[in-house]
Structures are given as C-alpha cells and as structure tokens.
Amino acid sequence: MTRSHVVGRVEDIPPGSSKFVPVGKFGVGVYNVDGEFRAVTNYCPHRGGPLCVGKRYPVIESKEPYEFETSGSDEILKCPWHGWEFDLRDGMAEVGGKRIRLHTVRVADGMVVLEGV
Amino acid sequence: MSTDDHTHAPSTVPVSVVDCDVHPVPKSLDEFLEHYPEPFRSRYFAKYREEVPMSFLLYTPHSNTGGNAGMGGPGGYAAPPNGGGPGSDPDFLARQLCVDNGTDYLVMNPLNFRPRHWDPEWDAAHCSAINSWLAATWLEGEANRHGRFFGGIQVSAINPASAAIEVEKWAEHPAFVQSYIIADSHVAFGHPQYEPLLAATAKHNLPLGTHLYRHAGIRSMTPVGFPSYHVETLPNWIFTYMCHVTSLVFEGVFERYPNLKFVAIEGGCEWVAPLMWRLDRQWEELREEVPQTRRRPSEIIREHMRFATQPLCEPRGRGDLIRAMEWGGAEETMVFSSDYPHYDFDPAKWVAQQVPDSWRHQLMAANALSAYTKMPPVRPRDHLDDMEVPDFRIEAGERRDEVMTALRAGTYQVDNSKAWIESID
Numbered sequence: 001m002t003r004s005h006v007v008g009r010v011e012d013i014p015p016g017s018s019k020f021v022p023v024g025k026f027g028v029g030v031y032n033v034d035g036e037f038r039a040v041t042n043y044c045p046h047r048g049g050p051l052c053v054g055k056r057y058p059v060i061e062s063k064e065p066y067e068f069e070t071s072g073s074d075e076i077l078k079c080p081w082h083g084w085e086f087d088l089r090d091g092m093a094e095v096g097g098k099r100i101r102l103h104t105v106r107v108a109d110g111m112v113v114l115e116g117v
Numbered sequence: 118m119s120t121d122d123h124t125h126a127p128s129t130v131p132v133s134v135v136d137c138d139v140h141p142v143p144k145s146l147d148e149f150l151e152h153y154p155e156p157f158r159s160r161y162f163a164k165y166r167e168e169v170p171m172s173f174l175l176y177t178p179h180s181n182t183g184g185n186a187g188m189g190g191p192g193g194y195a196a197p198p199n200g201g202g203p204g205s206d207p208d209f210l211a212r213q214l215c216v217d218n219g220t221d222y223l224v225m226n227p228l229n230f231r232p233r234h235w236d237p238e239w240d241a242a243h244c245s246a247i248n249s250w251l252a253a254t255w256l257e258g259e260a261n262r263h264g265r266f267f268g269g270i271q272v273s274a275i276n277p278a279s280a281a282i283e284v285e286k287w288a289e290h291p292a293f294v295q296s297y298i299i300a301d302s303h304v305a306f307g308h309p310q311y312e313p314l315l316a317a318t319a320k321h322n323l324p325l326g327t328h329l330y331r332h333a334g335i336r337s338m339t340p341v342g343f344p345s346y347h348v349e350t351l352p353n354w355i356f357t358y359m360c361h362v363t364s365l366v367f368e369g370v371f372e373r374y375p376n377l378k379f380v381a382i383e384g385g386c387e388w389v390a391p392l393m394w395r396l397d398r399q400w401e402e403l404r405e406e407v408p409q410t411r412r413r414p415s416e417i418i419r420e421h422m423r424f425a426t427q428p429l430c431e432p433r434g435r436g437d438l439i440r441a442m443e444w445g446g447a448e449e450t451m452v453f454s455s456d457y458p459h460y461d462f463d464p465a466k467w468v469a470q471q472v473p474d475s476w477r478h479q480l481m482a483a484n485a486l487s488a489y490t491k492m493p494p495v496r497p498r499d500h501l502d503d504m505e506v507p508d509f510r511i512e513a514g515e516r517r518d519e520v521m522t523a524l525r526a527g528t529y530q531v532d533n534s535k536a537w538i539e540s541i542d
Binding site for chain 1: 186187188190192193194195460461462463464467508509510511513514515516517518521525
C-alpha cells in the first residue's frame with residue numbers, strides 16, 4: 001500500500017538542498033532543483049548503492065580540451081559508489097542509458113508532499 | 118533474531134566471503150607517526166609534515182573531479198559518524214563490510230601515502246611503520262576482537278633485503294597472512310633481486326600479494342610512456358600485472374618455491390585468459406630459453422596465482438564476463454575483493470550475484486582460503502553475526518541528512534581537521 005508523506009515546508013528545502021525520507025524499502029531523497037522538487041529512490045540502478053548519499057554537481061560541458069562550462073545549479077546527482085551521474089531533471093544517467101526511479105512529489109499549502117511510496 | 122534463536126545458534130560459522138582488498142587508514146597523521154622509525158620521523162615529519170602525505174599529489178595530475186566525494190566528506194557513505202576519514206574506524210568498517218555486506222574475513226592492505234620509491238632506506242622504514250601501526254590499531258586488541266581482520270606484511274618493492282627482514286619479523290603473527298608488496302617496482306617480480314623476499318615468504322607458507330598504486334604522469338610508466346590522465350592510468354594498470362605474471366612464470370619462481378602463491382590485487386581479472394594463451398604459445402616455441410620453466414605457463418598460473426576481481430568489468434552481456442573469467446581459470450584463480458572504502462568499491466553481494474553457482478564459493482571464499490593458509494575455514498560466531506540492522510541504504514541516507522541539516526544550521530560538531538588524506542583508488 002502506498003501513502004503520502006509530508007516531507008517538510010518548502011522554505012526549509014531551498015534550491016540546492018534536499019531532504020531524506022526514510023520510507024519504502026530503501027528510502028527516498030527529495031531534491032530541490034532550481035525551485036522544482038524531485039523525489040529519487042535511494043537505490044542506484046547501477047549496483048544498488050545508496051544513491052541519495054551522493055553529492056550534487058553542476059552539468060559540465062566541454063567543446064574542446066581544457067575549456068569547459070558549468071551550469072549554474074547542481075542538477076547532477078552522483079552515486080557514492082562508482083560515481084555514476086544522474087540528471088535530477090529527467091532521471092536519466094549521463095552515460096549508459098539507465099534511469100533512476102522518480103516518485104511523484106507536489107507542493108500543497110507550502111508543504112512538500114511525497115506521493116506513492 | 119529472538120533470544121531463543123540465539124541460544125540455539127551454532128557457535129561457529131563456515132567462511133563464505135573473504136574480501137582480499139580492504140584499505141584501512143590511520144585516524145590521523147599522529148596515530149601513524151607514533152610507529153615511524155627514526156631518523157626518518159625527525160627528518161621528514163618535523164617541519165611541513167602535513168605536506169608529506171600530500172606529496173604524491175604534487176607529482177601526479179590526479180583528478181580532483183571528486184570520484185570518491187560521496188564515500189568520504191561529511192555524511193559520506195564510508196565516513197565514520199564520529200569523524201575521521203573513510204576506513205579509519207575499525208568498528209564502523211566491520212559494520213559496513215561484515216554486517217551490511219556479509220563478509221567473513223577482510224585482508225587489510227594499507228596504502229599509507231604511497232611508496233617512497235626513490236629512497237630504499239626510507240621506503241623500508243615506511244613499510245616497517247605501516248606494519249607496526251596496522252598490528253597495533255587493527256589486527257590486535259579491541260579492534261580485532263572478532264578476529265575478522267587479517268593483514269598484509271607491507272614490504273618494500275625496491276629494497277628486497279629489508280623486505281625479507283620485515284617478513285621474518287611478522288610472519289608468526291596470527292593475523293598477518295601475506296607478504297604485501299606494491300606493484301610499482303623498478304624491475305619485474307621474478308628478477309633475481311627479489312630472491313630474499315620470495316624465499317622468506319615461501320619459508321613461512323605465505324602468499325605474495327601485490328597491489329597497484331601509481332597515478333598518472335611521470336610515476337606511471339607504461340610500455341609506451343606516461344599517461345596524461347588518471348582515467349588512462351587505471352585501465353593501463355593491467356599491463357603492470359601482465360609484466361609481473363610473465364616474469365614470475367619465466368624466471369621459474371614457482372619451480373623454486375612450489376608452495377608459493379601470488380595474489381594480484383586491484384587489477385581485475387578479465388585479462389588473464391588471453392595472457393595465459395599467449396604465454397603458452399610463446400613458451401611452446403621458445404622454452405629452450407627458459408629451462409627453469411618446466412610446465413606450461415597456464416598450468417603454473419592456475420596453480421599458483423590468484424587475481425582479485427575488483428574492479429569487475431561490466432560488458433553488456435553478463436555471459437561474456439563469465440566466459441572471460443572461466444577462460445582465465447576463475448574456478449581456481451580468481452578471488453573476491455571489494456577495495457572498500459574507495460569509490461570504485463565492488464560490494465560482495467553484487468559480485469556474488471554475477472557469477473554462476475558452480476564456482477561462486479570458489480570465487481567468494483575457497484580460492485582465497487587455499488592461498489591464505491593461515492585463515493581458518495570456520496570461524497567463531499561473534500557479535501557482528503547477531504547484529505540486526507535495517508536496510509543500510511536507509512541508515513546511510515539518514516546519516517547524511519543529519520549531517521547536512523547540522524551543517525546548514527551551523528551545529529555540525531565533528532572535527533575532521535585531522536582526518537587522514539588518502540588516495541581514492
């Protein structure tokens with residue numbers, strides 16, 4: 001059976017920060033990505049690592065060696081095991097075609113609510 | 118488990134997972150330097166002492182892009198909750214490996230800030246300090262009250278005479294199970310200069326374990342020169358092992374020391390098969406040159422060598438990996454290793470799932486036990502067996518969340534200013 005969980009007040013999870021919710025089999029990390037919330041299962045599709053322990057990084061792009069540009073915010077979540085990187089905006093792995101499991105998360109009355117876990 | 122169950126639990130446990138590569142680190146530089154011999158302690162650790170462990174970074178363009186950032190740092194997966202770097206807390210390490218990963222025995226292979234490979238005297242003293250520190254803080258006393266921790270006797274790869282003395286010093290210690298040499302030598306391990314080390318190791322019925330070490334740049338020579346990037350260096354490490362294996366086979370080392378085993382750690386295992394085929398072919402054609410090598414190279418390798426799995430490759434078809442491992446004699450030659458607490462850590466349960474039932478026990482335990490002859494195949498039941506924990510991911514997620522919350526609130530109390538700085542692979 002799945003339920004809704006109140007994660008916290010919107011202002012307590014500002015852009016760039018996150019909140020871990022110990023629900024479901026592995027727990028869920030709720031991330032504020034540039035004002036939008038994403039909820040990620042704490043299980044890396046690569047080898048089952050605790051994905052939500054990972055740190056966040058900006059998107060880095062390079063047109064030629066020794067020149068690179070970084071995005072302004074931390075859209076990338078990097079697993080502590082093996083460093084696989086996932087884009088929090090769409091859940092896709094940067095390489096390898098795997099996808100993280102995203103849950104529904106919504107804002108209601110100033111509260112962040114996680115659904116369906 | 119209820120109290121009643123515990124009363125009836127058997128008092129011994131058959132060993133089913135041996136992890137051949139775990140990297141403990143000191144809690145601080147001070148903890149390590151207590152064991153450092155003079156005159157080297159005064160000479161190198163009086164002024165600028167904090168810079169000495171970092172010196173390998175100055176020699177190497179090591180990536181700073183944060184491969185292991187999630188393992189260490191505040192709230193990292195392998196960061197001990199009470200502070201210190203990943204791999205610095207014996208109880209936390211035992212909890213993550215023996216409980217969360219179901220590992221019975223761990224072989225500790227310290228990598229305490231890179232070999233002093235330009236100075237044989239300092240290198241020997243450095244090895245001596247590591248062994249004394251490892252024994253005192255990990256292999257003896259409270260830290261090893263469960264008896265799960267074993268260690269390698271670290272010996273200098275550039276000072277074989279001192280290496281033999283170091284082996285003699287520790288060989289009778291019940292928890293030191295191998296001679297342990299860094300793979301970045303000046304000559305290949307079959308070279309006659311290693312005779313004192315090989316003789317001492319074989320005399321005590323120990324295997325010779327070796328671990329890769331070098332990073333990009335001038336410290337990491339390949340057959341075609343020096344790599345620019347760390348990402349080049351790691352795959353190129355297999356060539357170091359191909360050269361050592363070739364040398365050990367054709368110098369007739371195992372004909373001279375028939376009880377000796379060689380364990381290649383951190384090099385993976387999928388390259389072994391094609392090397393065996395090629396060694397066999399060249400030996401068939403050219404063996405008059407090496408009359409000391411009386412058997413086929415592949416036979417020698419199957420009997421005397423072990424290849425630790427990490428980093429286990431992931432070709433698209435799992436069947437391809439299994440075939441490659443079987444061609445390389447996996448059921449005899451391959452042993453499990455995790456490389457904890459580094460970012461490229463292979464968890465035991467995941468590795469066990471990759472391999473077929475028919476040789477899973479060989480890979481996960483039996484091949485290691487037949488090389489590390491000091492390890493009993495059955496161990497006493499201990500407190501780690503009875504620890505009941507929720508899914509480790511939830512616990513790790515909550516730990517990280519607490520730390521991040523405390524950091525934001527300015528209430529984070531853990532002092533990590535003295536935490537050990539170590540390489541990440």
